[in-house]
Amino acid sequence: xxxxxxxxxxxxxxxxxxxxxxxxxxxxxxxxxxxxxxxxxxxxxxxxxxxxxxxxxxxxxxxxxxxxxxxxxxxxxxxxxxxxxxxxxxxxxxxxxxxxxxxxxxxxxxxxxxxxxxxxxxxxxxxxxxxxxxxxxxxxxxxxxxxxxxxxxxxxxxxxxxxxxxxxxxxxxxxxxxxxxxxxxxxxxxxxxxxxxxxxxxxxxxxxxxxxxxxxxxxxxxxxxxxxxxxxxxxxxxxxxxxxxxxxxxxxxxxxxxxxxxxxxxxxxxxxxxxxxxxxxxxxxxxxxxxxxxxxxxxxxxxxxxxxxxxxxxxxxxxxxxxxxxxxxxxxxxxxxxxxxxxxxxxxxxxxxxxxxxxxxxxxxxxxxxxxxxx
Ligand code: SF4
Numbered sequence: 141x142x143x144x145x146x147x148x149x150x151x152x153x154x155x156x157x158x159x160x161x162x163x164x165x166x167x168x169x170x171x172x173x174x175x176x177x178x179x180x181x182x183x184x185x186x187x188x189x190x191x192x193x194x195x196x197x198x199x200x201x202x203x204x205x206x207x208x209x210x211x212x213x214x215x216x217x218x219x220x221x222x223x224x225x226x227x228x229x230x231x232x233x234x235x236x237x238x239x240x241x242x243x244x245x246x247x248x249x250x251x252x253x254x255x256x257x258x259x260x261x262x263x264x265x266x267x268x269x270x271x272x273x274x275x276x277x278x279x280x281x282x283x284x285x286x287x288x289x290x291x292x293x294x295x296x297x298x299x300x301x302x303x304x305x306x307x308x309x310x311x312x313x314x315x316x317x318x319x320x321x322x323x324x325x326x327x328x329x330x331x332x333x334x335x336x337x338x339x340x341x342x343x344x345x346x347x348x349x350x351x352x353x354x355x356x357x358x359x360x361x362x363x364x365x366x367x368x369x370x371x372x373x374x375x376x377x378x379x380x381x382x383x384x385x386x387x388x389x390x391x392x393x394x395x396x397x398x399x400x401x402x403x404x405x406x407x408x409x410x411x412x413x414x415x416x417x418x419x420x421x422x423x424x425x426x427x428x429x430x431x432x433x434x435x436x437x438x439x440x441x442x443x444x445x446x447x448x449x450x451x452x453x454x455x456x457x458x459x460x461x462x463x464x465x466x467x468x469x470x471x472x473x474x475x476x477x478x479x480x481x482x483x484x485x486x487x488x489x490x491x492x493x494x495x496x497x498x499x500x501x502x503x504x505x506x507x508x509x510x511x512x513x514x515x
Contacts, residue, residue, distance in 0.1 A: 145176040149183035152407040157364055160357065166401045167353035174393055174427075181400035181431035184407035189433040192463035193455050194248070194410060196282075196434065197241035200441045202228040202253040203508065208286075208321040211384030212309075212346055212376055214442045214504075215254040221381035223442050223508050228253065234269055235276075242279045244437065244448050245464030245472075249273065250282040250305065252441055256322065257286035263295050271299040278467045282342055287322065288330045290337075297337035303370055304334040305342040308362060311355035318349055318384055331366055343368045344414065347398045348376035350387040356398055360405040371409045373402050373432070375416030377443050378494055379503060386494070390416070392424040396431070403431040415440040419494040419503075426458035442508045444499055 148158055148166070158166070166177065204215045204225030214221035229237075234251065241249045251266070258266060263285070270281050283296065284305035296304065308327055309315070315324040327343075334341045343366070345359045363371055375395050378386040395416075403411050412434040413421070421428055428435075437452075439445035446454070455462055464472065496503065 142176055145173075145180040148177075148404055149180040152180070152184035152404050153187055155407055157361065157405045163357045163360070163401055163405065164353055166404065167356060167397050172397065174396060177400050178396060178427060178430040181403040185403055185411070185431060185433055188408045189410075189463075191460045192433065193429060193460050194412075194434040194463050195244075195246050195451070196248045196250055196412070196436045197244060197246040197438055198250045198252055198436055198440060199234065199237045199241070200254075200508070201234055201251050202226065202255065203442070204254055206254040206256070208256050208319065209383075210309075210319045210321075212318060212349055212382060214379045214382055216382075219379075219382045221379045221442070221504070223504065231269060231272075235272060238273045238277055238279065238281075242277045242465055242467065245452075245462055245468035246279060246437070247463060247465045248280045248282050248302070249277075250284060252284040252305070253286065255286050257288065258292065260292065260295075263288075263292045267295050267299045267301075270296070270301050274300055278465045280465075284342075286330075287326055288333050290333050293333040293337040293339060297339050301339050303340040303342045304330070305370075305372075306330040306334075307344050307346070307372065307374075308359050309344075309346050310349060310351050311358040311362075313358075314349075314351045314355045328362075328366070331368065335366070340370065341366070341368050342370035342372065344370075344372035344374065344412070345402075346374040346376055346415070347395065348386055348390040348416070348420075349384050356401065357405075360402050363402075363409070364406050368406070369409055370412065370434075371402055371406055372412040372414035373399055374414045375420040377416045377419065377440070377503065379443065390420045392421045392427075395420050396424065396427055399428055399431040410434045412436070415443070415445075416494075418446050419496050426454050429455065429458050429460050439505055442505060443503050444496055444505050446497065450497065 206215045209218040210216050214223050238249045273281050280302040282303040312324040331341045375390050411432045413428040413432040437448045
């Protein structure tokens with residue numbers, strides 16, 4: 141009865157991917173048992189990462205004002221989400237926020253800019269910021285700045301950018317359903333440019349956008365093909381005003397099956413339980429740590445999420461440990477525990493099946509949402 145789980149685990153430990161049939165079974169087999177599946181996905185996770193959890197902090201350094209029409213994105217021209225739009229933050233602000241991320245224990249600081257892509261001049265400016273963060277803080281730097289060509293990748297590689305993020309989001313065949321202003325192939329080219337210049341790539345998916353299980357499978361295999369070392373798995377956050385809203389497929393079990401599949405197909409990758417973790421997994425959130433070894437704290441680009449305290453407590457309660465940056469790790473070893481004295485929030489009213497702690501049921505981050513809708 142448990143042979144298939146043992147086989148999946150053994151294949152992943154050998155670095156082999158499951159067959160297509162097994163992958164589809166993981167996603168939609170009626171006889172799948174969740175705990176043995178999670179345990180199978182845990183085998184390669186433990187082999188490569190032990191029981192550690194890497195923590196990332198996102199900085200939305202430029203919000204909205206994007207001419208692209210990605211249907212899931214509150215920053216898109218096609219979205220009527222009540223977000224505050226702003227051009228790129230000042231260098232001082234970006235550097236101060238990097239310092240805060242390092243202090244919170246984050247091992248990576250991800251700067252994210254809205255838009256199709258940066259100009260060459262803008263890329264040089266970003267490169268200088270990346271150089272400064274890397275020279276002054278014990279934290280690795282990731283950048284998400286839209287499409288990146290070969291020359292831009294060269295500039296970013298020169299300053300030691302650790303990772304370039306560009307999500308595939310969904311399969312090639314489903315891509316036109318979510319975006320018409322750029323193509324899946326454009327996204328793959330950006331990942332190739334990063335790879336050509338030795339920058340680690342970070343690319344993942346968004347589940348819950350009306351895709352089939354086969355679409356999820358295709359993305360997982362494409363990421364394997366591209367040898368992507370860092371894979372964020374997002375679960376669509378239903379932001380009012382966006383064109384693509386939840387397709388109703390996202391139960392905690394569906395999320396955990398998708399994470400398990402991604403891990404089994406990409407056994408050595410840093411698999412991240414990313415956007416939508418809190419609202420879609422809810423009480424089952426800690427089970428995501430069996431397939432995933434990485435997460436975000438303090439929310440996402442435009443939406444709220446659990447803070448450092450609640451997240452670290454969840455990690456510790458599940459028997460895992462935060463793998464922080466070296467300075468944070470040293471402080472912790474000296475007896476300073478960021479997960480101490482937690483004060484869990486009371487349960488909040490549900491907003492459909494998606495629920496976040498605190499914030500009176502509001503999904504958007506307070507600093508992102510406009511005070512008056514429609515302004
Ligand atoms: S995902 Fe990026 S490119 Fe697409 S609309 Fe949002 S900010 Fe623009």
